[in-house]
Amino acid sequence: MQLAFHQVDAFSDRPFGGNPAMVYRLDAWLADDLMQRIAAEHNLAETAFLVREGQHWHIRWFTPTTEVPLCGHATLASAHVLFEVYHEAVERLDFICRSGALSVTREGDRLWLDFPAILPSELGASLVVQAALGVEAVDVLSSNELFVVLESEQAVLDCKPDMAALAKLPWPGAIVTAPGSRHDFVSRYFAPAIGINEDPVTGSTHCSLIPYWSRRLGKLGLTAFQCSARGGELFCRLEGERVKIGGNATLVASGTLMLGGAGNLISNL
Incomplete structure (x- = not known):
């Protein structure tokens, strides 16, 4: 099995700034332990996995050690990949995750996250x-x-x-x-x-x-x-009860992850 991956520097309009995230657009979910191993292999703060479900995208995020319920920069990175690599012909992308419904809107070169407000x-x-x-x-x-x-x-x-x-x-x-x-x-x-x-x-x-x-x-x-x-x-x-978080994103790398025998991982960049 071969899987395409894309690395994006989120909240940056140039390479090597902001926060790097890895993005996988999948046709169907991989096993949880395999997604965790992939995230550990990339060793970035977050690796995002996306699967289309009807009119929205189901999104999950993994650090090198655990799955997390909410991640902003990897959502921004995922939207950038869907817009720029897979040419989604919309101005707003809707996501569902463990924390509920999220969206990302494109306004010129800037992307806007729509997240819940949480007053400390x-x-x-x-x-x-x-x-x-x-x-x-x-x-x-x-x-x-x-x-x-x-x-x-x-x-x-x-x-x-x-x-x-x-x-x-x-x-x-x-x-x-x-x-x-x-x-x-x-x-x-x-x-x-x-x-x-x-x-x-x-x-x-x-x-x-x-x-x-x-x-x-x-x-x-x-x-x-x-x-x-x-x-x-x-x-x-x-x-109101939502926050809008705007930022730029820059694609810095794309490659292929090859799943060999016994679940061995080989990445080609």
Whole structure:
């Protein structure tokens, strides 16, 4: 069996920026353990698998170690592949996943994710959390992720977590965020518990970041920057109980994965 794959740098208008994701458009689902092995083979933050079901696409995402319920950058990458490689003749793609219904709309060169808004709730200062992240927190909140507000963009840049300690906390990962110098807010995301020490650009964390900063800054439209080593710019809108997350995407590689005997994997790029 041969499977085509496509690697996309999401939230970047050029190669080697943003967050890389691998995308597979399948005719039918592979076994779960095989998809997990493929994701581990590529060793990117996420590998997305798509199967058309009626008028929408069923999408699943795997880190190198586990399946996750929601992923923004790999959804953006998947939409880019469907539009640019497979020439889907629509302006909006509808997806279904474990977290519900999602969509991606094309507006010029920019793609817009439509995700649920998740307003984080107050958790209170925690010495354990601050020690794991190596920070002095202004505020600590919780949504589906640990959500830690810092004083400044420089404090976010300077954050050096203890990954072993962070992996023991009862959240998949930790968002650190602060007001930005050139953007409304900045963030970083660490998730060693699911095999990602630091994610370069994370769409799904903005489900919480956008409503938090919208309320704090009194704005519905926001600009954001995830200040990892690769970095990525996100354009954000709060629309009721939904968030819109806009960004560019760049196809950087396509190839073939060949499944040999006994499930052996051979990738040709």
